Amino acid sequence: MSTQIEEQRETEEEVETEPETESPGERRRAVKRERAAQREQEVETALDEAEETVELKVFRYDPEVADKEEPRFDSFTVPYHKGMTVLDALIYARDVYDSSLTFRHSCRQAVCGSDALFVNGRQRLGCKTQMGDLEWPVRIEPLPHQDVVKDLVVDMEHFYEQMHAVEPYFDPDETPDGELEEQRQTPENREKIKLSTRCIWCGACMSSCNIAAGDNKYLGPAAINKAYRFAMDEREGESRKEERLRIVEQEHGVWRCQTQFSCTEVCPKDIPLTEHIQELKREAIKSNLKFW
Amino acid sequence: MHEHDVIVVGAGGAGLRAAIAAHEHGADVALVTKLHPVRSHTGAAEGGINAALHPEDSWELHAYDTMKGSDYLGDAPAVDTFAKEAPNEVIQLEHWGMPFSREEDGKVSQRPFGGLSHPRTTYAGAETGHHLLHTMYEQVVKRGIEVYEEWFVTRVAVTDHDDPEGRECHGVVGYEIKTGEIDGFYARNGVILATGGLGQAFDHTTNAIANTGDGQAMAYRVGAPMEDMEFVQFHPTTLPSTGVLISEGVRGEGGILYNEAEERFMFEYGYANNEGELASRDVVSRAELTQVNEGRGIEDEYVHLDMRHLGEERILDRLENILHLAEDFEGVDGLEEPMPVKPGQHYQMGGIEVNEHGESCIDGLYAAGECACVSLHGANRLGGNALPELLVFGARAGRHAAGAEMDEPKIPTGPAAESEAGEVDLPVEPGIVGDGSDPVAADGGREADDSRARQTRSDGGAVAIPEEVLERAIEAERDRVDTLLERDGINHADVRAKVQETMTENVNVFREEQNLKQALRDIREAREQYRHVGVADPSRTYNTDLIHTIETRNVIDCAEAITIGALAREEFRGAHWRQQYQERRDDEWLKHTMLAWEDGTPRLYYKPVVLEGHDQTYEPKERSY
Amino acid sequence: MADHYSSFERGGKRWFLQRITAVFLIGVLAFHFVLLHFVNHAAEIEFAGTQARMGNVGYFSLMWTFLVTATFHGVNGVYNALVNQGLDGTQKKVVAAVLTVASLLLILQGTRVALAMSGVL
Amino acid sequence: MSQSYDRGTVESFGRWREFSAGMWAWILHKFTGWILVGYLFTHIAVLSTSTQGAETYTATLQGLEALLIVRFLEIGLLAVAVFHILNGIRLLFVDLGLGLTAQDKSFYASLLLTAAITVASIPTFLGGAL
Structure with missing residues (x-):
């Protein structure tokens, strides 16, 4: 212990004295070189020690950086361990090889919906996709059908606009009088909307949808599912439900769905999106035919 | 604006x-x-x-x-x-x-x-x-x-x-x-x-x-x-590779914790002879780590949480979510094998x-x-x-x-609430490193801290015009970002990893004086290194390298505050366990640990706990369940 | 997006009609195929046979309805496919007009053919 | 400062290799639909010969049927129509909310059934032409 403290003191003294002879910039570069050499060593050992390594082919694009203006794929070799997710591999590549590798991520447990990516030709959440379940090398691209801001980051603005277009908020015909009076909801009704409430706004469904790709005005599976979540909630009341149906039955609403099931297949929360869209179509027809 | x-x-x-x-x-x-x-x-x-x-x-x-x-x-x-x-x-x-x-x-x-x-x-x-x-x-x-x-x-x-x-x-x-x-x-x-x-x-x-x-x-x-x-608070059952939480529900339903020798350690080592796996979070976390530290952990890292004996039907009925978590984040099938778990910050x-x-x-x-x-x-x-x-x-x-x-409000705040000054024996100086002359100082430095600007203002007076306060802050941040982007330096990720490793190693569930001191030394070293960080990505577009670099500065300050507090508090209360002090000491420690950042240096002091509520005054009692 | 609420007319009715015509067409198309390829082989078709069939009022009206529903179902399907690909604005209006005119011409010509076949013309 | 990269429709649709069952069903339904609507126009055009008299009509039809290529095209037409019908039935069930979880299987079933019916009808179509 004591020796460690002394070593520590020495380094501190160095810090105190060295700036006299070296400029901060020089020192910084020296430290950087030292760290870089050390890091290279560490990476080599890590790659040697790892029983397996896996190659990532990652889409790169940055409108501001000369050699990234034209999109390209970069390869990273990452040591593999059991349980490694696509997100883990990307973080390794970024922290060890290239700190400019850009992607959204936060919770790492499939609830924040930040890291929907196009992995080996399919929309998946990076954090809940096991590297071991994929074919190697693993190709990672930003979500298709959305503009790329940089590397794996896509512009989500349009997705959010569509979500907001369905008036995605609880808005009952009437609320209970008493301050501590709750609205009643049957367990069956809660069960009916349960799956639809699981949406994490990751955008995988929208990206997988051929119709949304061609028709920019199409509300898309996520937004329609959001409308379903409220239209089917018995607490809101009949007149609000009618209004909600009117929103989704516009020309670029539910009718555009061609039941390709691509959204349902990629949904990381297993929401039966196509089923919900179909049910809203029937609800809309029923409410318009009236005699059903 | x-x-x-x-x-x-x-x-x-x-x-x-x-x-x-x-x-x-x-x-x-x-x-x-x-x-x-x-x-x-x-x-x-x-x-x-x-x-x-x-x-x-x-x-x-x-x-x-x-x-x-x-x-x-x-x-x-x-x-x-x-x-x-x-x-x-x-x-x-x-x-x-x-x-x-x-x-x-x-x-x-x-x-x-x-x-x-x-x-x-x-x-x-x-x-x-x-x-x-x-x-x-x-x-x-x-x-x-x-x-x-x-x-x-x-x-x-x-x-x-x-x-x-x-x-x-x-x-x-x-x-x-x-x-x-x-x-x-x-x-x-x-x-x-x-x-x-x-x-x-x-x-x-x-x-x-x-x-x-x-x-x-x-x-x-x-x-x-x-x-x-x-x-x-440390949660006893998190997945080792990602830290994803495995709900207490698994143990509630009858899940059992085993060490490498497949011993049911909660009972066999007497950590909780009555409650076993269902003892409170801090007790279970400490038991798991003791097993690992004494060499009975699996891969020297974690223990096993086994729910296979509950049967497929019961697991699917009540713990289905857990199966998905273990499968998706750890690649383990909870129906076929025990799940690896270890305590994690929560x-x-x-x-x-x-x-x-x-x-x-x-x-x-x-x-x-x-x-x-x-x-x-x-x-x-x-x-x-x-x-x-x-x-x-x-x-x-x-x-x-x-x-x-x-x-x-009935709760006092600020330095005026101080009841006594704090004293703690620190192995290294806390707070900012150097003289703060590094202009924007990735370190934040004295410049990034308003107190320094206050001292160096030529007119000596306090800036009180609200817009001017904000303008000056914007300027400081522009400088900071420009410098980070322009200069050459090391990757913040190394610095962050260093802090995280020492915190998990030394300021975890178990807190021993020498380890806490080691953590402070490591944090100090990280601060030193942080003075040399630079952002390799030159782009202004979605530069997460820059964001993470700035965040790392915040991580360092928080880690240091946690560690100083842990070193100062010489008792065992709630989630805070000190090896040398195995009891709650109400006579001396019924008070809040306070840290104030004064010109870049943390100052420790205490303020009393307010036990007088709206209708009643609370009497500290022994906490047992 | 949500500022104009559309009525049933905007898409729902056509969607519904597409399904209704589909149900009808499934039966009639199958019947048509079986009748004119399996019962009567296409190669053996002569005007006389056609005239005999079309002379029957029931068969005539079935075939004429077949023509109309098939035209609607097909042309509406084409229009939907184009709209799905993002057809919009003036272009969309032009396409709608062209397709409507084409449908009407087809039905008109089809009706003339049918009348000729039944010997009325 | 901020601009984004639009990958364009072509690149988006270059992803057909990664299509799943439901997407293939959609593509095939559209494709067969286009053929059928095209055939509808052609069919009426051919039948229009009836307005020029019985002989012209009979001669045109039998002349066409004498061509082997037309016989093969007819087999193709049958395949297209059968698939469109079967998949159409599948889609009607989907619209009614029935059997959604088996939507991929029902697509494969439509394909198999189409193939079977088509193969079985070959003798009828080619009868007399060979």
Whole structure:
């Protein structure tokens, strides 16, 4: 212990004295070189020690950086361990090889919906996709059908606009009088909307949808599912439900769905999106035919 | 420059609730958040929301349970206010459409939870946080509240009076992640920090990667003290590779913990002869780590949580979610093999010192949620108490900032509340490194800290014109970012990893003096290294390298505060366990640990715990369940 | 997006008609194929046989309805496919007009053919 | 400062290799639909010869049927029509919310059934032409 403290003191003294002879910039570069050499060593050992390594082919694009203006794929070799997710591999590549590798991520447990990516030709959440379940090398691209801001980051603005277009908020015909009076909801009704409430706004469904790709005005599976979540909630009341149906039955609403099931297949929360869209179509027809 | 009455930083549960409350009181409010609101980590909360709703239950009982759970380090006015207002907040959420789990009669279900004398935890499946977050974001959309998403707030703009209590907060400086633009958010009434946890100070945490203690660190550096930072809750069952939480429900249903020799160690080593695996979180966490440290861990890292004997049917019925988590995040089939688990950082009880209205000692600077310390949870938070906290105190901060009339607060804040100076034997100097001459100093340096600017101003007076305060803060941030982008330096990730490793190694569940000191030395070294960081990515477009580099500075400040507090507190209370001090010592330690950032150097002092509540005074008793 | 609420006319009715015509067409198309390829082989078709069949009022009306529904179902399908690919604005209006005119011409010509076959013309 | 990269429709649709069952069903339904609507126009055009008299009509039809290529095209037409009908039935069930979880299997079933019916009808179509 004591020796460690002394070593520590020495380094501190160095810090105190060295700036006299070296400029901060020089020192910084020296430290950087030292760290870089050390890091290279560490990476080599890590790659040697790892029983397996896996190659990532990652889409790169940055409108501001000369050699990234034209999109390209970069390869990273990452040591593999059991349980490694696509997100883990990307973080390794970024922290060890290239700190400019850009992607959204936060919770790492499939609830924040930040890291929907196009992995080996399919929309998946990076954090809940096991590297071991994929074919190697693993190709990672930003979500298709959305503009790329940089590397794996896509512009989500349009997705959010569509979500907001369905008036995605609880808005009952009437609320209970008493301050501590709750609205009643049957367990069956809660069960009916349960799956639809699981949406994490990751955008995988929208990206997988051929119709949304061609028709920019199409509300898309996520937004329609959001409308379903409220239209089917018995607490809101009949007149609000009618209004909600009117929103989704516009020309670029539910009718555009061609039941390709691509959204349902990629949904990381297993929401039966196509089923919900179909049910809203029937609800809309029923409410318009009236005699059903 | 953007201008609003109230600026809320962070759009998780507390931020959204605060924004809605301020909006309802007529304020022009805006949310500024580094993530899109629905990406906030409130969404990861599983368990539920405690509130005394049943006629047989009462807020007094909830308050008593909370106070007992806090190991008598909670402040009674906060605890009472919390327990009284939680029911209204829960019903409010229900009125906003939250899909609570329901009883047959259509009423909101409530279930029992650890440390509660009555089943008062309302929930929405095992995804309560997700539903709470989305329900409130939807209400924000309904009200048309402005949201600046993917704007990273890097600094709080505060006047530079010598005494922190004389300072006023006039806004924040934000960095738009997509474009690299730096701009000011001028707050006419107040700034509410609701930035959440600091789990990234540890390398194994249930927290999101975005939980880097930004609010705590920013407030700390402009003079709002940090309170009780040593109290960190560790959850005993998290997956080793990712830190994903495996709910207590597995052990509740009968899951068993085994060591490498397949011994049921909770009993065989006598850690909890009665409760076994179901002993309280801190006891189980300590038992697991003891096994690992004594060489009986699997791969020297974790233990096994086995639920196979429960049978496929029961597992699928009650714990299906757990199967998915183990499969998706660890590649383990819980029906076929035991799941690896180890303790992980889960929740920070301490934070920015505020009163019941969410006010810090700096005028116009508020904090709510996990980044704040009211103090409600004291030394240990009960399960299901975090979500109601962010509702109650988020709403109160929003109302107060919007100018609502409220009672005189009973919890004192700021240096004036000091009851005694603190003394702690530190192995290295804490706080900033060097003389602070590094201009923008990736380190933050004395320049980045308003106190230095105050001392160096040629006219010697305090900058008091609000716009000027913000302008100067914007300039400082532009300098900082320019320098980081232009200069050559090391990757922040190395520095962050160093801090995280030492925190997990030395300031974990077990706290021994020499380890805490080692952590402080490592943190010091990390500060040294941080002076040499640079951002390799030259782009202004979505530069996460830059964002993470700035966050790492916040992580360092938080880690240091936790460690100093842990070294100072010489007793065993709640989540804080010291090897040399195995008892709670009420005679000496019934007080809050406070850290004030004075000219770049943390100063330790204490303030008394307020045990006098609204109707009753709490008597510290032995905490046994 | 949500500022104009559309009525049933905007898409729902055509969607519904597409399904109703589909149900009808499934039966009639199958019948048509079986009758004119399996019962009567296409190669053996003569005007006389056609005239005999079309002389029957029931068969005539079935075939004429077949023509109309098939035209609607087909042309509406084409229009939907184009709209799905993002057809919009003036272009969309032009396409709608062209397709409507084409449909009407087809039905008109089809009717003339049918009348000729039944010997009325 | 901020601009984004639009990958364009072509690149988006270059992803057909990664299509799943439901997407293939959609593509095939559209494709067969286009053929059928095209055939409808052609069919009426051919039948229009009836307005020029019985002989012209009979001669045109039998002349066409004498061509082997037409016989093969007819087999193709049958395949197209059968698939469109079967998949159409599948889609009607989907619209009614029935059997959604088996939507991929019902697509494969439509394909197999189409193939079977087509193969079985070859003798009838080619009868007399060879």
